[in-house]
Amino acid sequence: MTGYRAIKYTLFICCYVFWVVSAVLIAVGIYAKIAKETDVVDTLTLDPALLLIVVGSVMFLITLLGCFGALRNDTCLLKAFLGILAAVLVLQVAAGVVGYLFTDVVMERTDRLMMKAIVRYREDQDLENAIDFIQKKFQCCGVESYKDWSQNVYFQCSDTNPSLEACGVPFSCCVRLQNQTVLNTMCGYGQQRVEERSARQKIFTAGCLEKIVWWAKNNLLLVAGLSGGLLLLELVMICLAAAQISWINKVLRQAGSKPPRNDSLSYPAFGNSDE
Structure with missing residues (x-):
């Protein structure tokens, strides 16, 4: 046994x-x-x-x-x-x-979901931390570009927006210098007013959706290995x-015995298997 x-x-x-x-x-x-x-x-x-x-x-x-x-x-x-x-x-x-x-449909749904997350960025601390982590990890900003942050009421780029962060982006979009030790949380202020060429010097301008897809394609073996490993373990x-x-x-x-009607049979937890 x-x-x-x-x-x-x-x-x-x-x-x-x-x-x-x-x-x-x-x-x-x-x-x-x-x-x-x-x-x-x-x-x-x-x-x-x-x-x-x-x-x-x-x-x-x-x-x-x-x-x-x-x-x-x-x-x-x-x-x-x-x-x-x-x-x-x-x-x-x-x-x-x-x-x-249906890659196009999935990408469209993902785009909408990420945009909703940007709209509710300041409503949930966990969501805010998750977005900041993604933007730092993948060196990106927004969904398709850094100007997507105008969808958030705090960062909306309009003359009627009273927020100090109007036309800005979160600090997680900022490019950190190699020897920078003190985090400048105001580095993204007003960056939506700047042209992309100039803004690129201070913040990441590429969208996170594009960066995540690019990362997945360049790490296809890793993604396939993790997915396949999980499926294999389940199998x-x-x-x-x-x-x-x-x-x-x-x-x-x-x-020579038949199982009970409920089709269950319980043995002692550590008993012999031939009992």
């Missing part, structure tokens, strides 16, 4: 690792949500904290089924885990195929769950 135990505990360890990761995601999301003010963005697509909670909760429930199903030899839980994980895998593959076939867990279910049913048939 060594092979059975290897399948059982390998599946349990994999599920347990993802279960711990999901619990951490939920904790971070709840902490970030509580730390916010009450009147902030609460939509799933624009609230990183809420997104962490939702993704973490889904992972938590799925991996919990896998953990208990594998440890207790419960075919009902294992089948539920296998079915949900298989559905998630199919949805991921379908999303990838649809994204590849391995599905195969392990199917193998454990098959082995349990085989033991029942050899013992």
